[in-house]
Amino acid sequence: MVKSGLERLLKESRKDLLDRRLGLLCHQASILPNLTPAWVALKAKFSQKLKLLFSPQHGLFGEKQANMIASYEIVEPETGVPVISLYGPRLAPEPEHLAEIDILLVDLQDVGTRVYTYIWTLLLTMKACSKNGVKLIVLDRPNPIGGKIEGPILEEKFFSFVGLAPIPMRHGLTIGELALYLCQKFSLDLELEVIPMEGWSRDMFFPETGLPWVSPSPNMPRFETSLVYPGQVILEGTNLSEGRGTTMPFEVFGAPWLKVLALKEFFSKIEGIKVQIMHFIPWFDKWAGKLCQGIRLWIKEPQTYQPVKTTLLMLKEVAAQNPEFTFRSPPYEYEWSKSPFDIIVGKEELREALITQNEEHILTLLEEGTKEFQEEVEGLKLYV
Structure with a gap:
């Protein structure tokens, strides 16, 4: 079984x-293998030295839904430690919070995708700690979808709270490795330590770790969700339902007007995946209360499946066959003017290529910069 950074810290002197x-x-996925929360275990080990908890998007217990649904200060009931929200009232710790501590531990389960706010909460927290002289220790956890990467690389003009550095959509790093990369990329004057995992390798998918899957966010209920998420999160920038408001977010998608038979034919040519035509009615979010014609994704070969490429080429088909298809309007994740689709995919040219049906250009944009990113992070990798 893989040992997380949290488990290693607790066993070390x-x-x-x-x-x-x-x-x-x-957050709620910060646990030991026996499901003990990190804050309970650390409180037991360090007693009165644990002064504050900080929670990212969705709240400490993952109770809040997505896209600017804020959480606020609470007291964690089991330990009595105050919880400071870093999503809503603020996006990073404030100086008065950091004045109460000497070291900030970070234990967050990421899902390996740029459009997932925990890594950007980490970056903003690193910057705050740098300014306030607080050491930061990352307790590393697995990248649940392994070490492969897929573009596109985020362009700086589309930086937002779902992307604050030029990394690929599927970045292939652990959260500890990302911390090392971000510290170097932004030249932070920060005392940073990463406590690596034991027993993890880059070819692993989460079930191989032996660790329990606890939903890191409300719409990431299963490991299988994380496999499709790097591609299907792009649907948040469109008027297609990405399955929010169902029991299978991101694994199903659709709309009342979607021509599903043609899409089933499209997916029959994609390696590593099977699909099922499925009708569903979301009970919140896009098309709430409406019957959607949809598709369910079944990933049969995770090692060969390319989620970002698959979703973008699928959207090219949807745009060609469904005149009702459109791109979502702002706001989206505290960005009030830029196109949500553009800040998610990271390149304006991709939206244009979908409209013009230019598949060759789509594939070129996916590869642009990924080799250079691989070279940039090679020396920072903690695992083979």
Whole structure:
């Protein structure tokens, strides 16, 4: 079984932490293999030294839905430690919070996709710690979809809270490796430590770790969701339902007007995937209460499946066959003017290529910059 950074920290003799005031950035997936929450385990080990908890988007217990649904300050009931929200009232710790601690521990389960706000909460927290002289320790966890990458690379003009650095959509790094990359990329004057996992390798998918899957966010209920998410999250920038408001978010998608028979034919030519025509009625979000003609995705060969490429080529088909298809209007994740589709995919040219049906240009844009990113992060990788 893989040992997380949290598990390793708790088993190590860290005398350097015993007399320091600690904070912890975490969420409901920050657990030990026996499901003990990180804050309970750390409180037991360091007693009164755990001063503050910080929660990312969705709240400490993952109770809030997505897209600017804020969470607020609470007191964690089992430990009595105050929880400071980093989504809504603020997006990073404030100086008065950091004045209460000497070291900030970070234990977050990422899903390997650029459009997932926890890694950007990490970056903004790193910048705040750098300015305020607080050491930051990342307790590493698996990238559930392994070490492969897929573009496109995010362009700086589309930076937002779902992307604040020029990384690929599927980045192939652990959250600890991302912390090292972001520290180097932004030249942060930060005392940064990463406690690596034990037993993890880049060819692993989450079930191979032996660790329990706890939903890192409300619409990431299963490991299988994370397999399709790097592509299907792009649907958030369109008027297609990405399955929010159903029991299978991102694994199903559709709309009342979607021509599903033609799409089934499209998917029959895609390696690593099977599909099923499925009708569904979302109970919230896009097309709430409406019967949607839809598709369910079944990933049969995770090693060969390319989620970003598949979704973009699928959208090319949808745009060609369905005149009702459109791109979503702002706001989206605290961005009030830019196209949600553009800030999600990271390149304006991709939206244009979908409209003009230019498949060759789509595939070129997917590859642009990925080799250079691989070279940039090679020396920062903690695992083979």
